[in-house]
Amino acid sequence: MLPDANPIYGESPRCDLHADLHEIVARHCGEKTNLLQLLIEVQACAGYIPADAASYIAATLDIPRARIESVASFYSFLHLKPVGEYRVLFSDNITDRMLGNQDLMEQMCRQLWLQPGKVSEDGLLTINTTSCTGMCDQGPAMLVNGHAITRLSSQRIQEIGQLIRNRTPVAEWPADYFKIENNIRRGGLILDNKLAYGEVLQTTKTITPETIISTIKDSNLRGRGGAGFPTGMKWEACSNAEGDAHYVVCNADEGEPGTFKDRVLLTRHPDLVFEGMTLCARAVGAKKGFLYLRGEYRYLLSHLQGVLQRRRDSELLGENILGEQGFDFDIEIHLGAGAYICGEESALIESLEGKRGVPRNRPPFPVTHGYLQQPTAVDNVETFCQAVMAMHMGAAAYRAIGTEKSSGSKLISVSGDCASPGIYEYPFGVTVRQILTDCGAVNTRAVQVSGPSGICIGEHEFDRKLGFEDLPTAGAFMVFDDSRDMFEVARNFVHFFAHESCGFCTPCRVGTSMLKQTMDKVAAGHGTQHDLTEIENLDHVLQTTSHCGLGRTACNPVLHTLKHFRPAYESRLKSLDFEPAFDLDGALARARQMTGRDDAGAHLKESE
Ligand SMILES: Cc1cc2nc3c(=O)[nH]c(=O)nc-3n(C[C@H](O)[C@H](O)[C@H](O)COP(=O)(O)O)c2cc1C
Numbered sequence: 001m002l003p004d005a006n007p008i009y010g011e012s013p014r015c016d017l018h019a020d021l022h023e024i025v026a027r028h029c030g031e032k033t034n035l036l037q038l039l040i041e042v043q044a045c046a047g048y049i050p051a052d053a054a055s056y057i058a059a060t061l062d063i064p065r066a067r068i069e070s071v072a073s074f075y076s077f078l079h080l081k082p083v084g085e086y087r088v089l090f091s092d093n094i095t096d097r098m099l100g101n102q103d104l105m106e107q108m109c110r111q112l113w114l115q116p117g118k119v120s121e122d123g124l125l126t127i128n129t130t131s132c133t134g135m136c137d138q139g140p141a142m143l144v145n146g147h148a149i150t151r152l153s154s155q156r157i158q159e160i161g162q163l164i165r166n167r168t169p170v171a172e173w174p175a176d177y178f179k180i181e182n183n184i185r186r187g188g189l190i191l192d193n194k195l196a197y198g199e200v201l202q203t204t205k206t207i208t209p210e211t212i213i214s215t216i217k218d219s220n221l222r223g224r225g226g227a228g229f230p231t232g233m234k235w236e237a238c239s240n241a242e243g244d245a246h247y248v249v250c251n252a253d254e255g256e257p258g259t260f261k262d263r264v265l266l267t268r269h270p271d272l273v274f275e276g277m278t279l280c281a282r283a284v285g286a287k288k289g290f291l292y293l294r295g296e297y298r299y300l301l302s303h304l305q306g307v308l309q310r311r312r313d314s315e316l317l318g319e320n321i322l323g324e325q326g327f328d329f330d331i332e333i334h335l336g337a338g339a340y341i342c343g344e345e346s347a348l349i350e351s352l353e354g355k356r357g358v359p360r361n362r363p364p365f366p367v368t369h370g371y372l373q374q375p376t377a378v379d380n381v382e383t384f385c386q387a388v389m390a391m392h393m394g395a396a397a398y399r400a401i402g403t404e405k406s407s408g409s410k411l412i413s414v415s416g417d418c419a420s421p422g423i424y425e426y427p428f429g430v431t432v433r434q435i436l437t438d439c440g441a442v443n444t445r446a447v448q449v450s451g452p453s454g455i456c457i458g459e460h461e462f463d464r465k466l467g468f469e470d471l472p473t474a475g476a477f478m479v480f481d482d483s484r485d486m487f488e489v490a491r492n493f494v495h496f497f498a499h500e501s502c503g504f505c506t507p508c509r510v511g512t513s514m515l516k517q518t519m520d521k522v523a524a525g526h527g528t529q530h531d532l533t534e535i536e537n538l539d540h541v542l543q544t545t546s547h548c549g550l551g552r553t554a555c556n557p558v559l560h561t562l563k564h565f566r567p568a569y570e571s572r573l574k575s576l577d578f579e580p581a582f583d584l585d586g587a588l589a590r591a592r593q594m595t596g597r598d599d600a601g602a603h604l605k606e607s608e
């Protein structure tokens with residue numbers, strides 16, 4: 001059954017943590033690897049993680065209290081102090097901005113007499129922003145106590161403000177607020193598939209794991225999570241790796257701004273995803289799998305758990321699957337808690353182990369040293385779906401779709417300036433122009449392909465093709481028409497990277513912050529040519545010294561928009577000479593206010 005509305009989980013806004021804590025901890029069997037899941041449940045119940053709950057968990061799991069605080073402080077949805085009974089987070093992707101999220105947030109702050117980021121004096125609420133919530137086709141969007149609300153309008157904000165003022169539990173808010181659309185605009189191999197659940201497992205029951213791997217290799221399937229690694233090679237390496245146990249992990253973190261196709265796949269085709277994971281388990285010899293679901297998609301949890309149970313009841317999961325002795329496999333769902341970096345596969349594995357999501361050194365790669373240092377195959381949601389189709393059709397038929405180096409189809413998440421945002425499926429090789437025509441985009445100035453870490457292309461490149469030969473993509477396709485300021489687009493992306501840097505390595509932690517400050521300086525009219533040159537130097541440092549892909553791609557939005565839309569930058573520059581990034585006079589404003597002075601002597605002169 002498909003969820004047509006967002007089911008409310010837990011109590012809202014509060015439940016009785018004292019009564020529930022023992023049960024929550026017991027449900028997670030006292031496993032240290034479940035620490036993050038445990039903290040997420042405590043947060044959902046109490047609205048934050050109280051100190052006595054942290055102490056109790058530390059004692060029960062036999063871990064230092066400091067570890068709990070360290071883990072909780074890493075994830076933006078977890079709080080160690082009360083942050084309001086109602087926690088309102090406005091999705092702040094550039095597409096939300098284009099749909100007016102800033103005005104709506106201001107309206108709500110005015111209505112409820114609150115500044116962004118502050119807790120109201122009565123402890124009722126906080127209002128803040130969060131990174132893209134994966135609802136770009138139906139924005140502006142927000143999360144209230146973790147529940148996604150889309151299609152925000154001034155009227156809806158007014159109503160929500162009133163519900164909060166009246167302390168109406170979120171569970172009693174109008175169901176329509178929580179309705180999340182699939183917006184499938186163009187189907188294809190995956191979205192139009194008519195497979196019955198279990199069909200491909202049944203037909204492949206008699207073939208060996210080696211044959212599954214060789215079919216996937218021959219199909220030329222490449223990962224859909226961004227990097228495009230050959231899936232068959234990954235499964236083979238994992239299968240060949242020595243270990244006490246093998247694992248399969250489905251990456252449903254989908255944090256790249258502008259991407260939402262995995263959400264639709266999990267809503268519409270969860271059986272295909274789980275079938276792909278089970279197929280992979282058979283190929284690599286895994287008995288256990290995890291689906292790592294981003295916290296923003298928590299509303300899908302009960303739906304997905306229902307599908308897993310149905311599959312267990314149908315002998316498609318559990319022991320001796322479909323009667324095959326020794327083919328045991330089951331899947332557990334783990335939730336994320338608002339950290340983009342956990343989409344990076346080694347950070348995801350750390351998070352699955354209940355730790356801070358800091359990327360690991362690679363090599364060794366997860367295929368040999370993944371979950372609990374055991375061989376692990378990590379694949380994107382869509383990759384598992386494509387693998388099922390490749391097995392179903394056979395390698396040659398699958399390879400015949402798409403282009404020579406990019407087999408099969410690709411799901412594209414289209415958002416921004418177009419008449420029909422939503423999900424489009426195409427064989428690889430489709431041109432950017434074709435997608436723009438299909439989604440009803442006019443006067444398009446630029447397209448951001450594959451999110452902020454991807455590539456921004458201008459009008460003269462619209463005949464380029466999506467595929468690993470030309471424009472590789474994880475699926476985001478954000479459209480900007482000629483009314484848009486591409487400098488502001490890049491500035492939004494740079495803020496995103498600075499916010500999401502995990503802080504582990506200095507070049508990225510400091511570099512993304514410097515990049516943000518430089519873009520803010522240019523936006524404030526204090527920028528110079530020197531700043532633009534500095535960004536290029538910074539890119540070199542980040543490219544060569546960052547620990548993971550986030551740092552390495554952080555400068556891309558600026559470099560790409562500088563290349564195509566340099567006037568948007570130059571029109572803001574104050575001079576060609578050096579200007580300090582720090583506005584000293586501005587910083588003294590508070591001192592002036594406190595001393596009641598605003599005369600000329602209390603200001604720095606231009607020349608100082
Ligand atoms: C910063 C960062 C974020 C990432 N986020 C995701 C993500 O949300 N989903 C995803 O499937 N892959 C993501 N990846 C790629 C994964 O590390 C990994 O390559 C992918 O899950 C492998 O699956 P695939 O071979 O099926 O593509 C990210 C990589 C980086 C560097």
Ligand code: SF4
Pocket residue numbers: 341358359500501502503504505506508509546547548549550551552
């Ligand atoms: S590059 Fe950035 S996100 Fe990646 S590990 Fe370093 S600090 Fe963390």
